Amino acid sequence: MTWWSKRWPRALEALGLSYPDNRLVRARALIRGGAVDDLLVSPGEITAWVDYPRKTFGVSLRVPVLDEAAWAAESGRIAARVGSLAALLDDRLPEDMLSLFPGEGELAVECPCGRGLCVHVVVVHLAFADLFEEDPFLLPLLRGRGREELLAGVRAAMPPVPEAGPPVGVAVGDVDVAGFFDGDREGLSAW
Amino acid sequence: MPRTPAPTHRLQAVFVPDRRRIAWWGPDQPDEHARKRGLPEGVPGRIELAHGTVPARLVPLTQAVPALAGLAVGKQLSDSLLAWRAAAIAALGDPARLEALAGMMPPAAHAVRLGADRVWTAAELLSAFRSAVHDAYSTADASAAELLAARESEAAEAPVEAVLRPYQRQGLSWLSALARNGAGGVLADDMGLGKTLQTIALLAMTPGPHLVICPTSVVGNWARELARFAPELEVARYHGPRRDSASFASADVVVSSYSLLLRDAEELSAIDWGVAVLDEAQQIKNPDSRTALAARRLSARTRLALTGTPVENRLSELWSIMDFASPGLLGTRKRFTKRFAEPVENRGDAAAGLRLRDLVAPHLLRRLKKDVATDLPDKMETTVACTLTGEQARLYRRAVTEAFDGGLGDGFERHGRVLALLTKLKQICNHPAQYLKEESPVLSGRSGKLDRVTEILGEVVDSGERALVFTQYRAMGELLAGHLAAELGLAGVPFLHGGVSAAGREAMVDGFQDGSAPPVLLVSLKAGGTGLNLTAATHVLHFDRWWNPAVEDQATDRAHRIGQTRRVEVHKLVTGGTLEERVAELLDRKRALAEAIVGTGEDWIGKLDDAGLRALVELSDAEVGE
Ligand SMILES: [Zn+2]
Numbered sequence: 001m002t003w004w005s006k007r008w009p010r011a012l013e014a015l016g017l018s019y020p021d022n023r024l025v026r027a028r029a030l031i032r033g034g035a036v037d038d039l040l041v042s043p044g045e046i047t048a049w050v051d052y053p054r055k056t057f058g059v060s061l062r063v064p065v066l067d068e069a070a071w072a073a074e075s076g077r078i079a080a081r082v083g084s085l086a087a088l089l090d091d092r093l094p095e096d097m098l099s100l101f102p103g104e105g106e107l108a109v110e111c112p113c114g115r116g117l118c119v120h121v122v123v124v125h126l127a128f129a130d131l132f133e134e135d136p137f138l139l140p141l142l143r144g145r146g147r148e149e150l151l152a153g154v155r156a157a158m159p160p161v162p163e164a165g166p167p168v169g170v171a172v173g174d175v176d177v178a179g180f181f182d183g184d185r186e187g188l189s190a191w
Numbered sequence: 192m193p194r195t196p197a198p199t200h201r202l203q204a205v206f207v208p209d210r211r212r213i214a215w216w217g218p219d220q221p222d223e224h225a226r227k228r229g230l231p232e233g234v235p236g237r238i239e240l241a242h243g244t245v246p247a248r249l250v251p252l253t254q255a256v257p258a259l260a261g262l263a264v265g266k267q268l269s270d271s272l273l274a275w276r277a278a279a280i281a282a283l284g285d286p287a288r289l290e291a292l293a294g295m296m297p298p299a300a301h302a303v304r305l306g307a308d309r310v311w312t313a314a315e316l317l318s319a320f321r322s323a324v325h326d327a328y329s330t331a332d333a334s335a336a337e338l339l340a341a342r343e344s345e346a347a348e349a350p351v352e353a354v355l356r357p358y359q360r361q362g363l364s365w366l367s368a369l370a371r372n373g374a375g376g377v378l379a380d381d382m383g384l385g386k387t388l389q390t391i392a393l394l395a396m397t398p399g400p401h402l403v404i405c406p407t408s409v410v411g412n413w414a415r416e417l418a419r420f421a422p423e424l425e426v427a428r429y430h431g432p433r434r435d436s437a438s439f440a441s442a443d444v445v446v447s448s449y450s451l452l453l454r455d456a457e458e459l460s461a462i463d464w465g466v467a468v469l470d471e472a473q474q475i476k477n478p479d480s481r482t483a484l485a486a487r488r489l490s491a492r493t494r495l496a497l498t499g500t501p502v503e504n505r506l507s508e509l510w511s512i513m514d515f516a517s518p519g520l521l522g523t524r525k526r527f528t529k530r531f532a533e534p535v536e537n538r539g540d541a542a543a544g545l546r547l548r549d550l551v552a553p554h555l556l557r558r559l560k561k562d563v564a565t566d567l568p569d570k571m572e573t574t575v576a577c578t579l580t581g582e583q584a585r586l587y588r589r590a591v592t593e594a595f596d597g598g599l600g601d602g603f604e605r606h607g608r609v610l611a612l613l614t615k616l617k618q619i620c621n622h623p624a625q626y627l628k629e630e631s632p633v634l635s636g637r638s639g640k641l642d643r644v645t646e647i648l649g650e651v652v653d654s655g656e657r658a659l660v661f662t663q664y665r666a667m668g669e670l671l672a673g674h675l676a677a678e679l680g681l682a683g684v685p686f687l688h689g690g691v692s693a694a695g696r697e698a699m700v701d702g703f704q705d706g707s708a709p710p711v712l713l714v715s716l717k718a719g720g721t722g723l724n725l726t727a728a729t730h731v732l733h734f735d736r737w738w739n740p741a742v743e744d745q746a747t748d749r750a751h752r753i754g755q756t757r758r759v760e761v762h763k764l765v766t767g768g769t770l771e772e773r774v775a776e777l778l779d780r781k782r783a784l785a786e787a788i789v790g791t792g793e794d795w796i797g798k799l800d801d802a803g804l805r806a807l808v809e810l811s812d813a814e815v816g817e
Contacts (some may be wrong), residue, residue, distance in 0.1 A: 086328065131542065146702045167319065191273075191276070
């Protein structure tokens with residue numbers, strides 16, 4: 001499992017999930033049994049149908065989308081480390097995107113069974129985690145930016161690199177041929 | 192002091208600033224060393240270091256940097272690899288730390304030539320690396336957008352002696368965008384849409400030399416199509432027992448086979464090709480096969496894979512073909528399996544399928560016949576040139592020698608002997624087993640024509656279409672029936688010939704037409720008769736030739752006649768270098784004249800004198816396969 005799909009279920013703690021919680025066990029079993037249908041992720045909302053018991057419940061989970069200013073700040077933070085962008089391009093969620101997870105009071109849930117944090121909600125929440133594990137871009141999408149939009153924003157926010165003058169080099173004759181392959185091994189290994 | 196450092200068995204790394212790539216070099220096969228360490232293999236090339244030019248594998252920064260940063264430190268890592276691992280970690284995390292690395296680097300990590308007698312210093316190279324990494328990540332993959340756009344526009348010029356159809360001009364526009372960007376791709380158009388022609392147009396407009404690797408059975412076909420569509424290109428066949436890699440020097444295009452890709456991997460990978468083409472690229476669908484490994488070792492600015500079936504059974508086949516065409520695009524095989532193959536194949540994950548499609552889209556062009564239907568004529572004829580096997584060539588030469596040595600006589604006797612010779616030669620071209628009248632013979636690999644026909648029919652059957660195969664010879668038809676049923680996995684391949692009763696004939700026709708019988712029907716031309724309505728066929732193959740256009744057209748028209756709403760493709764098989772090819776050329780070139788001459792079948796050949804006959808039947812050297 002990835003850190004981000006492990007992190008996702010904790011958003012339910014604010015709604016009353018505790019450990020061990022029987023709803024988690026039951027929800028896992030329902031997902032394995034194929035009780036979730038038509039799970040859709042769009043900006044601000046995750047919706048799905050849950051077949052249990054003997055009836056279908058239309059569940060929705062809502063998270064506020066970020067406005068332009070918040071996205072600009074978010075893009076700037078990601079762009080400050082090339083490694084974050086490299087991770088995204090490799091379909092990994094960089095840790096500096098932790099702030100996109102729903103914070104205190106941001107997650108709102110709705111199920112026609114009307115029991116607050118019901119097993120249906122837990123099912124959809126965990127089913128999302130399964131998709132999210134494979135596709136980390138679902139989190140920014142939920143917050144309002146699709147993959148291309150997010151990447152374009154981050155690229156535009158990358159700080160410039162200091163200019164270097166044209167290379168001068170050294171004469172070939174000055175290259176240490178005897179020690180051609182030897183560097184500061186200790187220093188490099190400790191990097 | 193020695194001018195050249197001692198050889199090294201450890202994998203070395205260096206940043207090559209003008210190519211903006213990380214290079215692996217040092218041991219004989221840097222790609223294998225890289226793979227063992229979980230590093231991307233990159234594409235072959237050569238780099239200029241302080242002590243000279245060395246072979247290397249070049250990897251784009253967005254692939255090399257994350258992989259280097261994830262490399263575990265170990266005793267076996269060279270100092271230059273450790274240095275670029277450290278540089279990658281710094282570039283991704285805190286680029287300011289790069290400066291501190293300069294004093295620790297060995298010359299092997301930075302002594303890249305800078306002009307004639309200077310090399311880069313460590314500090315300069317690290318600084319160039321820093322801005323190259325920034326550029327690589329801060330610009331979206333511009334080439335991807337360009338490639339996607341290119342396929343929507345039509346190439347303005349097409350330096351070939353043919354009129355390209357609109358979709359072929361779009362294909363050429365995409366192909367030349369690949370070449371412009373030094374990218375690779377897979378052209379996966381349906382069979383019959385002209386992958387060869389589009390490729391030849393690309394070769395004609397791109398600086399060479401180029402390499403075409405194809406199955407042995409179509410080496411001759413490629414050479415012929417090149418001569419026909421791009422006559423100004425110098426074509427060398429690298430093929431057959433008397434091949435010579437000296438011919439590479441003067442050639443614009445070298446045509447060779449998969450078996451030689453294995454056998455002469457050294458010679459073929461010693462050249463920096465302009466475009467390296469793999470025809471029938473499903474030959475490398477198994478990424479562990481020696482063929483696939485040898486293909487990945489080819490050095491080329493642009494790599495192009497041609498196939499009608501990019502995925503036959505499993506997604507890993509696409510990975511293998513794409514990893515030749517655009518190395519690293521789909522990541523390592525392990526990661527590809529986890530990210531795409533398992534989700535799509537085991538869980539039917541549509542989102543993973545879409546992500547894969549988006550990733551592949553700029554580098555894969557596939558048009559189906561139905562997509563371009565309005566662009567196509569309703570009958571398409573192609574001559575398919577095949578290569579003689581060594582066994583066929585021996586038999587052929589012996590038959591010609593014996594006939595001429597024994598003397599052909601004159602008058603009525605001569606006429607009979609010449610026709611007997613023609614029959615022998617045609618049988619040898621068909622299959623040695625037909626000529627030698629073997630009982631239950633082994634058939635595969637002995638006749639270029641049979642192997643090619645089996646390939647064509649394999650694609651026809653896979654795409655759910657139906658084909659008629661005509662031969663003049665009952666014996667050949669019987670051989671084909673058994674062979675094709677076994678090779679194509681069909682319950683049987685019915686053979687409609689003179690010995691079939693009227694009721695049996697009707698049953699065969701009905702079964703073929705309504706789809707209850709296997710999708711291939713063999714027909715002996717003589718038995719054809721009239722009134723056969725076989726319009727369910729979309730492919731017609733003439734296994735051997737009558738040299739009488741009227742008779743062939745009549746046969747073709749069994750499939751292509753009024754009421755036929757689908758397009759019919761006609762494949763006329765011809766063996767290169769033999770009398771089959773010369774007569775076919777004569778027919779094509781001087782159609783009007785030839786029709787007058789050959790109106791009565793093969794009789795005109797009986798009227799040739801010895802020299803004329805010899806010129807017609809004698810085998811030319813270049814044509815023989817392995
Ligand atoms: Zn509920």
